Amino acid sequence: MTDTPDRAPHRYVEIANDIREAIARGEYQVGDRLPGENVLMQRYGVARATARDALAVLRHEGLAIARPGAGVYVTSRKRLIRDSTDRYSRRQASPPPFMTDAANSNHEAGWEHVSERKSATTRVAELLGIAVGEPVMETAYRFFADGSPVQLSWSWEPLSLTGGTPVEQPEEGSVTGVIARMDAIGQRVDRVVEKVTARAATTSEAERLQLPQRGSYVLVIERRHYAGDLAVEACDIVFPGDRYELTYAIPVPD
Amino acid sequence: MTDTPDRAPHRYVEIANDIREAIARGEYQVGDRLPGENVLMQRYGVARATARDALAVLRHEGLAIARPGAGVYVTSRKRLIRDSTDRYSRRQASPPPFMTDAANSNHEAGWEHVSERKSATTRVAELLGIAVGEPVMETAYRFFADGSPVQLSWSWEPLSLTGGTPVEQPEEGSVTGVIARMDAIGQRVDRVVEKVTARAATTSEAERLQLPQRGSYVLVIERRHYAGDLAVEACDIVFPGDRYELTYAIPVPD
């Protein structure tokens, strides 16, 4: 028979496994408090750092979250679904796409936004195919579901296209949605490109998404709306890595 | 004027910032060795754990990787691109999609695979819409680029469709690719659905992808090929979170 290495298991892994299994057995429900560092030190006879390492494993897996001063709690395992199918269409979206994403959650969902004229940074200029320093409209969003922030985004549109038109302000006019607004000024969006990556959360992202400063990761979409070869909008979208699922349906032509 | 909190910065954050900036300045190139725990202890006059925490920040950001016994090294920042556009078409793919993804890398790319008849687990049954225990063909893949593993996947096809046909073995016949193989047995794939998530790497994933056991995260695609409402293939694809970018082009109908 095969001789499994069977190396001595590490204490912190064993402890993490114990707690994980207890959660799986239902001994701890979502929102329940888990045994903290002090309890684990006594229960397993380990040092502070070892108990802490065990909880760090669960935190990184997204199973638990530490609330400083309060304790460690079991987190919700449900992911919000962002479905790209039918998300980008000419029909005036109603309700807006994000509300559909959040339809599963119990509490109210909503968002805040602020639009501002800016000059294109190097990156924004590259995304939109314009010159650095050209005027753009930047709109920053933060979306909420279940009372907590679940999505950040920054959208940029070249003011050479929208400046002085009724759709200059993305969230102020009667027409909403990039595609419909661009239609209104004669720019026919025919293609949306989304690039998906995962990376560590920056300090500011962790703060605004109410994630732990250390060890958090995010899902990032870099999106562009195109009218032919012209990029009419660029957008960075940031999700807590363990809270979202992105769905893409790809038609296979005959 | 606004009174910024200006809370005392933490030592480990300062140290991490110093090293990150040194990398940005080009003082350390990809593959170079960074100052280790012992050097940082002396240079900054901190304890082992604090130096370690500083390096942990960089490791989590994907900027550095620790090689036990050897040191901490600057990692490559280039992401492989997996483009869904034209990935799923009736034309016989040549070269296979993965080779296109890896076209940017300098060293050779390739993959290993192994196919095996199995019984559908609960999850596979649910994915394929069949009964638990039904026979399926499971094919496990591991893809390499630049000499290191960059992608794992597991594909399942119901043997009720492919069993006894020339395309029963995904990688053995003259016809390759799910769509072409299914065409060969009269199943016309018209839609591929991909669900993208991010999560912590499991122990076994970290091992097979040669990632650190702690703190690694992965991008996961759960993919299904559909012929009408019939799921003819399901597949889990796992990427190192900081090594890949997934691209989706979504056409906007008139």
Next chain:
DNA sequence: TAGTGGTCTAGACCACAAT
């Protein structure tokens, strides 16, 4: 063999949450 990062002990002080 010397040095490395991974794990672990046994303490400490702090800001903050709950009471």
Next chain:
DNA sequence: TTGTGGTCTAGACCACTAC
């Protein structure tokens, strides 16, 4: 006021890498 998690010190042993 008490307890919590976040940070930090000052040691230790180990398996492994590089020489």
